[in-house]
Amino acid sequence: MAGGNFVQRVISYVVNEVLVDGLANSRTFQKFAVRTSKSLEDISKTAAKKRQQIAEQVKEMSRDFQSRD
Template sequence: MAAGGNFIHRVISYVANELIVNGLANSPKFQRFAVRTSKKMEEISDLAAEKKKEIAEQIKDASKNFESFKKQ
């Protein structure tokens, strides 16, 4: 009997998933939200990469300054 309940659960889950996915895919508001979110995440990713480079450069400069200070 448990297998029958599992099957029904899977069918209901599949149908609900299809309805939700199709509903969101055909929603202009959701599409705008998705595009804006994607662009914002790309901007944040680019900013993070830029900051990572800046910090790496600062660490490199600090290391050089420390080495030259240590030699004195």
């Protein structure tokens, strides 16, 4: 059984190397990766702004609620 495991690891290694090299040299994949990275960065910035806005609204609502007491 150990021989089968070795063969599986060799095949996995070869496929991984071919896949990595193929993607690394692919202009299409590189463009996809850059667009995806930029999109995730934009989403992250938008989420941070929204989180800040919500935190400010919660603080304001809390102050308003406390001032009514």
